[in-house]
Amino acid sequence: MNVFAFRMFATTKETCLSLTLFTMFRQDLSSLGLFKGLNHQQIDLMNSVWGFCHFPENKVIFEQGQAADFLYVLTCGSVDVQFKPYDGPSMIVAHILPGGVFGWSAALGRDAYTSSAIACEESQAYRTSTTRIHKLCSNFPDTGVILLDRLAGAIAERLDSTHAQIFAILQQGIDNGKVHSHD
Numbered sequence: 001m002n003v004f005a006f007r008m009f010a011t012t013k014e015t016c017l018s019l020t021l022f023t024m025f026r027q028d029l030s031s032l033g034l035f036k037g038l039n040h041q042q043i044d045l046m047n048s049v050w051g052f053c054h055f056p057e058n059k060v061i062f063e064q065g066q067a068a069d070f071l072y073v074l075t076c077g078s079v080d081v082q083f084k085p086y087d088g089p090s091m092i093v094a095h096i097l098p099g100g101v102f103g104w105s106a107a108l109g110r111d112a113y114t115s116s117a118i119a120c121e122e123s124q125a126y127r128t129s130t131t132r133i134h135k136l137c138s139n140f141p142d143t144g145v146i147l148l149d150r151l152a153g154a155i156a157e158r159l160d161s162t163h164a165q166i167f168a169i170l171q172q173g174i175d176n177g178k179v180h181s182h183d
Contacts, residue, residue: 042143050126055119064116068105070127077123083115101154
């Protein structure tokens with residue numbers, strides 16, 4: 001094979017790989033609740049905003065107090081979100097499954113994450129930065145509004161879940177206090 005033919009083959013192979021990865025990206029995103037129902041053009045816009053990442057089991061993805069740089073959408077595996085109050089032990093406030101959003105301190109414009117995220121098993125996700133979300137919203141407001149609306153829904157759902165978990169912990173503490181006060 002001459003050099004020209006090899007270059008053509010290599011370029012064609014790279015193009016095929018790029019097209020395959022792009023098609024996989026489009027299929028992955030369109031299957032996630034956050035992006036479900038977006039048209040091909042909107043999914044293509046997301047390609048420039050979201051990047052793929054992989055986490056081995058027990059990997060600390062980010063720590064509470066760390067600069068809030070990225071928002072994540074889990075595609076496979078699972079992630080625990082843990083909150084540590086200053087005067088108590090860490091508690092799991094969310095167990096993220098595929099399609100779930102985490103790291104939303106970044107989307108809310110907070111300087112630091114309010115919780116930690118740890119991969120419970122080998123996991124994969126797409127992530128984006130606040131800067132990229134802002135650019136998408138500025139350049140493509142129709143798509144940006146859809147994304148922000150869906151993020152708001154995911155965050156509100158998670159807050160409802162967290163509220164119930166914290167309430168249960170508080171109730172357990174009160175119930176345990178009642179038991180001990182009778183001793």
